[in-house]
Amino acid sequence: MTVEGPLGAQEEHFWRALMRVVVALPRSLDDDLLRSAGLTLTEYLVLMNLSEAEKQELRMTDIASATALSASRITRVVDALQSRGQVVKRRYEGDARGNVATLTPEGLKRLQAAYPIHLASARKRVMDHLDRRSLSAMARQFEAMGEHLD
Template identity: 85%
Template sequence: MSAQDPLLAQEEQFWRALMRIIVALPRSLDDDLLRSTGLSLTEYVVLMNLSEAENQELRMADLALATALSASRITRVVDALQSRGQVVKRRFEGDARGNVATLTPEGLKRLEAAYPIHLASARKRVMDLLDGRSLPTMARQFEAVADKLD
């Protein structure tokens, strides 16, 4: 098939469902977190990435890449988290132009409190609706797509 050939009926059905998920799922996950924890999904993802990083810190450029946020957006999110004592931002010692974000104990506490809410939301909105037997195959296929996007 050529890249310009119309999608087959099953492909079209899948594509439209995927587009709805791409738009609606982040909004739903964000609503669940905000309502229960006061954290946005973006803030949660920033805290999660910092918690998993060595010494619980990342250069801002690396944090932006890990969270798929622009440089200006990651700066605004980190600044908001810093104003609440959940992250500390400082100059990177090896490069005066760069900054490092570090998770604080308060930030880790907020992340740990939000984790069960996020997990329940992910299960309710996605995992519980999928056929568990097809998950390994779907995971490989979606990872292949994600790898091409990176």
């Protein structure tokens, strides 16, 4: 059911709280990872997506889509990871205009070292502040929102 018009007081309160989290959470997760693991949140997400992909490689356009970054921004991130030996970028054989990034053993090692740090940050920044009894319902609601947004 869609209700048009201004938000009610309870809806407005929720909306403002959600917007604060949407803005502040990525910064906090980024700060935690950078300080403790030497990776930005974006770099972590690139390495994570590569680690989960078939042959641990993805087209640059797919990485950009998975991380919600522009093509130029993802190119800079992948180039930085490549300069540190964590990924290798090469031309995509199926399309000379595209590139593929592949996770290296060093990149996997960095991701594995950062993983517990990221989970601890997620727990500290989010999970510890939620009512455990509501998690399943909230997960379903956020999944439904995500599907609607995709």
